[in-house]
Amino acid sequence: MTAPRVRKHWGWGFEDEELPRAEIEQAAAGFSAHIGFGTSEIEDPKPLDEIELRAPRVNAPAELAHLADSSTHARVFHSHGAAYRDVVRAFRGEITNPTDVVLRPQTEADIAAIFKWCSAEGVAAIPFGGGTSVVGGVEPSVGSQFAGVATLDLSAFNRLEQVDEISGAARIGGGATGPQLEQALSAHGLTLRCYPQSFQFSTLGGWVVTRAGGHFATAETHIDDLLESARAVTPVGVWGSRRLPGSGAGPSPDRMLLGSEGTLGVVTSAWVRVRPKPGSRAQTSVQFSSFRIAAEAVREIVQARLRPANLRLLDPSEAALTGAGDGQSAVLVVGFEAESRDVSGELDQALAICSVHGGKWERVSSGGREGASGAWREAFLRAPYLRDTFVRMGVLSETFETAVTWDKFPDLLDSVTDAVESALKDVCGGGRVSCRFTHVYPDGPAPYFTVLAPADRGSEVAQWDAIKRAAGDALIAAGGTITHHHAVGRDHRPWYDQQRPEVFARAFSAAKAAVDPAGILNPGVLIGP
Ligand SMILES: Cc1cc2nc3c(=O)[nH]c(=O)nc-3n(C[C@H](O)[C@H](O)[C@H](O)COP(=O)(O)OP(=O)(O)OC[C@H]3O[C@@H](n4cnc5c(N)ncnc54)[C@H](O)[C@@H]3O)c2cc1C
Structure with missing residues (x-):
């Protein structure tokens, strides 16, 4: 039997994927020439065996000892997510709030036993799927009122448990990663087709509780649309809903778990809507003279009730960065797909709208992804790995996202861009958004x-926090949401608390108290502690 691959303790990917130093230096030199800052003098990560962790404040009791892992790798890896600020801190070995113990439950009864211990001893319990949170969702920073922190690694809940081919649904373990669940479904000729950029490591349970968005631009792309019913273990019992294609019977138990970010219970499995793989595709990329003009075309396409699988609009700078454009034009990657229906007519309708707005395209592809759309897709898949190189070469690299109604979009774009450019100037002496x-x-x-x-090595977290403050404030002031699909976690709390109704916060707190009377489940995420 081959040993399981070990995830890097600080960045994206597996330990065995680390490139030789010379190759990283070469890549760094290329990127720095392309973007105009950063250096090929790369830094090395602090080796795992040199990282000093606070001694565990609690140990698992004897009855849970067989599930416990207190190794340095387990504690470091489970003490951070995958945001830029997480990667930088883990790269430098700065794990100031390490989890005390990692527990790997194998059954729902194990989870119930862990909750019993945590509730009795005042230990915070943090569910951990793939650890790809970019908002501090898995960070054991819970305050001193807790005796310690136990992280629940859910990787054992990774199986395809049942397929209902008649209804087109499958029950899958909450700890299954994207590749694990797609591989299992493909044996049945089926697919979930939910592809967040973090697909390689993020899990079905993580998607449900963060309301993840897949990479399709329209239609059924959120896990919300694909979830038929969910099952979660809470400290007071199992929260399991009936499988139904739709229901008007009161508020939906599933909708309450969606977005609950580990504060109500651990999602151990979910029934999701699956489908045969698509057999028909048509796509191309369209160049526009400006982002704003292209945005008008995009609005008309979706308001004409067309539902392209891909409708990624890149501004000229983003297009140049991903190799999809020349830096002068905005690029719209547009594609339709279906199981068997010919979608070329739908693409023709979308292109007719683009044409009215001066859009230009060269050729339509009905098979593999070529040209700008292929370049964009490659860049999309490479991005998480690239960020590790940016950290090593002194480049600050991060993303933030929102959603806003069309009437407010132009002003939001202006005010957010201005606020971030001004923060970049103050904090980094320049940069690009x-x-x-x-x-x-x-x-x-x-x-x-x-x-x-350009990052100031050693101060990257403070630099990013200042830029993020400017971005978050501008997003909220312009009427946007603090997050469209990255979730709230601990990092988005200052803006989430302004965005959500106060009465709703009180209702949610009361619901949490009913299922988690000791308040141990992921304190500080969404509400409290
Ligand atoms: C490079 C990169 C790209 C990304 N791209 C996307 C994207 O395209 N779309 C998108 O939506 N998000 C994206 N994200 C964000 C992140 O991947 C999602 O939030 C994802 O859903 C988290 O899943 P996870 O299994 O890694 O959860 P984790 O990071 O382990 O946990 C996230 C939160 O969910 C809780 N949790 C995890 N599993 C469970 C469970 N089974 N039951 C209860 N609570 C649980 C945790 O306590 C935590 O609060 C990206 C992140 C990175 C680093």
């Missing part, structure tokens, strides 16, 4: 911003 649309709705887009800047 670019924008693309990840998702588009008839009533508004989800703009996604990428920030690149």
Whole structure:
């Protein structure tokens, strides 16, 4: 039997994927020439065996000892997510709030036993799926009122448990990663087709509780749309809903778990809507003279009730960065797909709208992804790895995202870009911010911003926090949401607390108290502690 691959303790990917130093230096030199800052003098991560962790404040009791892992790798890896600020701190070995113990439950009864211990001893319990949170969702920073922190690694809940081919649904373990669940479904000729950029490591349970968005731009792309019923273990019992294609019977138990970010219970499995793999595709990329003009075309496409699988609009800077454009034009990657229906007519309708707005395209592809759309897809898949190189070469690199109604979009774009450019100037002496649309709705887009800047080594977290403050304040002031699909976690609390109704916060707190009377489940995320 081959040993399981070990995730890197600080960045994206597995330990065995680390490139030789010379190759990283070469890549760093290339990037720095391309973006105009950063250096090929790369830094090395602090080796795992040199990281000093606070001694565990609690140990698992004897009856849970067989599930416990207090190794340095387990504690370091489970003490951070995958935001830029997480990667930088883990790279430097700065794990100031390490989890005390990692527990790997194998059954729902194990989870119940862990909750019993945590509730009795005042130990915070943090569910951990793939650890790809970019908002401090898995960070054991819970305050001194807790005796310690136990992180629940859910990787054992990774199986395809049942397939209902008649209804087109499957029950899958909450700890299954994207590749694990797609591989299992493909044996049945089925697919979930939910592809967040973190697909490689994020899990079904993580998607449900963070309301993840897949990479399709319109239609059924959120896990919300794909969830038929969910099952979660809470400290007071199991929260399991009936499988139904739709129901008007009161508030939906599933909708309450969606977005609950580990504060109500651990999602151990979910029934999700699956489908045969698509057999028909048509796509191309369209160049526009400006992002704003292209945005008008995008609005008309979705308001004409067309539902392209891909409708990624990149501003000129973002297009150049990903190799999809020349830096002069905005690029719209547009594609339709279906199981068997010919979708070329739908692409023709979308292109007719683009044409009215001066859009130009060269050729339509009905098979593999070529040209700008292929370049964009490659860049999309490479991005998480690239960020590790940016950290090593002294480049600050992070993203933030929102959604806003069309009427407010132009002003939001201006005010957010201005606020971030001004913060970049103050904090980093310069840098660049670019924008693309990840998702588009008839009533508004989800703009996604990428920030690149020269980092001051050792001060990156403070630099990013200042830029993020400017971005978050500008987003809320312009009528956007603090997050469209990255979730709230601990990092978005200052803005989430302004955005959500106060009465709702009180209702949610009361619901949490009913299922988690000791308040041990992921304190500080969404509400409290
Ligand atoms: C490079 C990169 C790209 C990304 N791209 C996308 C994207 O395209 N779309 C998108 O939506 N998000 C994206 N994200 C954010 C992140 O991947 C999602 O929030 C994802 O859903 C988290 O899943 P996870 O299994 O890694 O959860 P974790 O990071 O382990 O946990 C996230 C939160 O969920 C809780 N949790 C996890 N599993 C469970 C469970 N089974 N039951 C209860 N609570 C649980 C945790 O306590 C935590 O609060 C990206 C992140 C990175 C680093």
